[in-house]
Amino acid sequence: MLNIYILLPVMTLCVIGVYFLIKEIAAVILKNSIGSSVILEIRDDADGVENAVRTALRTNPSSDIIVIDESGSDEIGTILRHLSLDYERVHIKQRKEAPEK
Numbered sequence: 001m002l003n004i005y006i007l008l009p010v011m012t013l014c015v016i017g018v019y020f021l022i023k024e025i026a027a028v029i030l031k032n033s034i035g036s037s038v039i040l041e042i043r044d045d046a047d048g049v050e051n052a053v054r055t056a057l058r059t060n061p062s063s064d065i066i067v068i069d070e071s072g073s074d075e076i077g078t079i080l081r082h083l084s085l086d087y088e089r090v091h092i093k094q095r096k097e098a099p100e101k
Helices: 004-033 046-059 074-086
Strands: 037-042 064-069 090-094
Touching (some): 046 074, 064 074
16 A cells, blocks of 8 residues: 555646646647737848848747838848748838838
């Protein structure tokens, strides 16, 4: 017959283990089911565009990155197109008309 002093701590550890397992599973399910987006507005910084997008990708691994290109620059447009081809989470939106400054 098992001693109660041995059985009780073992059962307690099992309950605690199951609790933490369920907690981790729930966190993974919630993280994967809730979608989020990061929106970047690009105006005229061709040098910092790629770095900004890559930083957003790295710091938000489960988010889509939406880049609004307000620059009208061919150079920035080319950089953004290359990034959107390299990463499926990067989406480019062109501003229809230039904003007033």
